[in-house]
Amino acid sequence: MMNNKKILLSGNEAIARGAIQAGCGFYAGYPITPQNELIGYMSNHLRDSGGVFIQAESELAAINMVYGAAASGARAMTSSSSPGISLMQEGISYIAGSALPAVIVNIMRGGPGLGNIAPAQSDYFQATRGGGHGDYRLIVLAPDSVQEAYDLTREAFYLSDKYRVPAMILGDGVLGQMMEPVELSVKKAKMGDKSGWCLSGCQGRQPHVVKSFFLREGELEKFNLKLQKVYRRIEEKEARCEEMFLAGAEIILVAYGTMARIAKSVIMRLRNEGKKIGLIRPVSLWPFPREAFRAAGRNTEYLVLEMSYGQMLEDVRLAVAGRRKIEFLGRSGGGILSEGEIIDKIRSLIRKPGGRK
Amino acid sequence: MTERIIIAGSGGQGVMLLGKVLVQAAMLGGKQITWFPAYGPEVRGGTSHCMVVVSDQEIGSPYIGQADTLIILNRPSLEKFKSRLKAGGLLILNSSLAGFKGAKGLKILQFPFTDIAMNLGNIKVANMVALGCFVAAKKIIDPDNVLEVFKSMAPAGNLKILEINRQALKEGENLNHG
Amino acid sequence: MHKVFSVPDPLRKTPTHYCPGCGHGIAHRLVAEVIQDLGIRGKTIAVAPVGCAVVAYDYWKFDCSEAPHGRALAVATAIKRMQPEKIVFTYQGDGDLAAIGTNETIHAANRGENLSVVFINNAIYGMTGGQLAPTTLLGQKTSTSAAGRDKKLHGYPLKISEMLALLPGVCYLERVSLHNPGEVLKAKSAIRRAFQNQLEGLGFSLVEVLSPCPTYWGLSPREALDWIRDVMQKEFPLGRIK
Structure with a gap:
């Protein structure tokens, strides 16, 4: 039909x-x-x-x-x-x-x-x-x-x-x-x-x-x-991931599964405002797509988003190996991060002293 | 265009089905959709709901914090979800089982869906009367596509079920949407 | 000259790791003889336990699967369902079948899975050093019941075969013993019956084998056989249960 x-x-x-x-x-x-x-x-x-x-x-x-x-x-x-x-x-x-x-x-x-x-x-x-x-x-x-x-x-x-x-x-x-x-x-x-x-x-x-x-x-x-x-x-x-808007990104969101969908909505909203936000979405969690984290610019910061209190975060840390700043935002036990919560966090990163304008 | 809809009622009122028909009709119209049910342990009674998103673009979260539209079929569901309607949103309410006053900045369509369905001869199609009301009020779904979905879902050759659902949808569409 | 005794073809010509006087060697051989007699070596798949007989596949010459402790009948269920034309059996001890795997045992039996089970009951845990088994007799000393099994502390010897008799999916249950040559022959015919039932598609068959463990019973091999005859079979009577 x-x-x-x-x-x-x-x-x-x-x-x-x-x-x-x-x-x-x-x-x-x-x-x-x-x-x-x-x-x-x-x-x-x-x-x-x-x-x-x-x-x-x-x-x-x-x-x-x-x-x-x-x-x-x-x-x-x-x-x-x-x-x-x-x-x-x-x-x-x-x-x-x-x-x-x-x-x-x-x-x-x-x-x-x-x-x-x-x-x-x-x-x-x-x-x-x-x-x-x-x-x-x-x-x-x-x-x-x-x-x-x-x-x-x-x-x-x-x-x-x-x-x-x-x-x-x-x-x-x-x-x-x-x-x-x-x-x-x-x-x-x-x-x-x-x-x-x-x-x-x-x-x-x-x-x-x-x-x-x-x-x-x-x-x-x-x-x-x-x-x-x-x-x-x-x-x-066999490492695989989806990448969005990584070139020139100032903040790269890292999220998988359901969390990545919400991250994508956030990215669309903020890019409409001219913010340079990208996404790495690991599709294979093991093997973890480490290579995707090598291309980031010197001032790029990562924001890891999870419906947990920071588990994939550890793989991101291993992949980034101290070369870039990594921030984290997560909720679990029934809470799902909303677009609004993520946007607030991103704005606070952009606004903070020494952060990007 | 992205329309976020929470559909709620008591278990057995067919709110899940209402949502499924809505998204399939939207799919036929070329829209992106998600349908996300409450999956708690309640099976009969209590409140049951599903969250539906219809959009021209890729949909992020299927979970809805603030809804553009609430379709509410009983009173407990109204109490549970009225705070989830965003400013300027639309409330479609089954006045056979619930009433609502003091609508500041909200658009409200209250009609006795259950009574209308009973007059048609089957209380179960109250959900489709409500769907008709939504279709006419929001105009993001082509009613012909809803009929297509009915045809695909009705048990083969059961014209009686098809007909009463068609009538229920029509009754809903014909309600005054001011 | 007429040959009266030889190694059956499904048994490897290799020494086993079992203690002197252990019943496993005899039970392995009986299984191998039955498989030879029925001519089914090429279509037999065994599931080995965790316990003393964990490396049974080193002694048998047919396809074998390992299973986690207690799960042999879950593994066997799937093998048989995927390959109904094959002959699938489990070989399990009392810890495997009647303690950690009781749930799998009862449910495979209750589903009436068309499987054969050889259940070795020696009333003790051998591989881990002589601890209390669900089948340990009241008063029997083990390394975790040094004063003897006390019903107030440890409950009673578990009669899993009698329990299984209640289940409609079970077609055949017999308790046999290895304590003298006559009983060994009876044990073989019971095992044969359990395999024959599977060939005929009759459902779940289990043979419980009272088997000596001289090492952890603290007895000589000869005394261990006498202990089965004089003590153990009073608690676990021999014969057809179902």
Whole structure:
């Protein structure tokens, strides 16, 4: 019926549809707000495309079912929100330690503890530092629109398979619940060949073992070095971000996901007044797009905006390495920075003694 | 043009659907849109709301602090959201269930949407009467596009549902918008 | 000359790390013999536990997956659902299956997953140094119940097999023992039955194996077998449960 090809979807539904389009063959999850539409969509539609859906007895079971499905060679996914993702950390560490591909979706809500169900970005550390034990990384992608949620979910499956590193889609309650127009892809997913390592019965070949346990002396270190090599390659090749108006910018806003949308509105308003404001929006949170921070002019200042009390801020500090001033503005626990609050902060930076006119 | 609308009522009055129809009609008209629901634990009763943004440009936050328009279907929702209407904003109010006086600097359209819907034979279409009122008052959405959305949403062949929604929309459009 | 005894093909010809008198070696072999008898090595996928048998895949010659402690049945559920034509089983100890993984055990059983489970009950934690298990007997001394299991402090020995018998998704439950050759043969036929059930698509089958742990029972291998016969099987009676 639409005069363009777009349909109206919530972020949660878009992620589910993106996953199915990407050839997701297995989903297990446990209900938690604000991502229930995702498990709901999977329960109703995954079977139609020949996939397997299980409502697990807990997030622990869900992530370990994902382990089993990934070990079987399937594209496997689970989704949850902050407290549930905390429960999954053990399983995520095992998935990383067994070099299995999998996609984990975290539609973040307020914490710590049971927190609340309002949107938040306070799981950045958990996602990018490896919330479980051991030296591992997740590829972390942070969409800022429903369309991008759809597109990056497909990308997450692709990257996870390519590197055999688990990938996370990191969104928040706004992104999960919000509806926007989405153009769906008709491209068929390309599936890689996993027959060299997956568990399918050893008929006609040597047995395969999927494991993260390396007890013999030196064995685990060797495996870890191999992982580190993969991580360096991902850092070199897969960092991505959106940049706006960086040339000549006096203040560069740094924000991801929902926060970046609000930052974009602020930039449009202030540029109409002639203010030189730019934006760096990390799309991959790990690998963090460090290169984007090298081009800034001598007098440029960064303003990091988050729905947390300063987590991505640390990555910005590492990327800037003391060469420029960095300011921070954040709210969390249910608060979302308004355009007005951000504009007030920017004006105070411009006005302050020694600041720009 | 960017129009920020908060639509609120009691659970069951169809405020989410009102918002979804509105944004889909706006999409047909080539507008950018976002629709953002309240997702609290209330399922029936209480207050339920969604936030809708319609714009010619890329939309930033789907969350609305100060609204250009409130569409309010019951009294608790009026109490909850009246302070969120910006100066000079439009209040579309269901006078069957709530009244409002002392409108300084606000434009108010109060009509008995629930009674109108009951007269049409289905109390559930009060939301579409309110939508008709909005469509005629703001003129950012083409009523023909709303009808297109109705057609796409009605269960196949259920002409009765289609017809009563069409009537409800028309009744809303015909209310006096002064 | 007629060969009367050999290593079954699904078992690797390699010494195990298990203590002298441990039951795991026997149980591994029984599983391997059953897989050989049924001719299913090429389509079998095992899920190993965390515990003494964590490296069971070093001794078996078929596809194996690791699972985090207690999660074997969640991992196995997904493997079987993705590949219903394969034969999937878990091999778990009492800590794995009946303490940290009780939830996964009950729910996989209740879903009636078409899986086979070999449950090794030795009433103690071996790998971590002889601590109290959910199946430790009342009065039994362990490194975390030095005065013996006290029902007021530790509750009672958990009878998970009897609990599972209540669930409609479970098709077969039997408790067997490794304390003498006759019982070992019965144990093998029970394991065979559990695999046969899966081949026939009958649902969830579990064989609980009372298995000696002389090291942490503080007994000689011979005394450990006698202890199963004289003490342990009074608390955990042998035979068909369901």
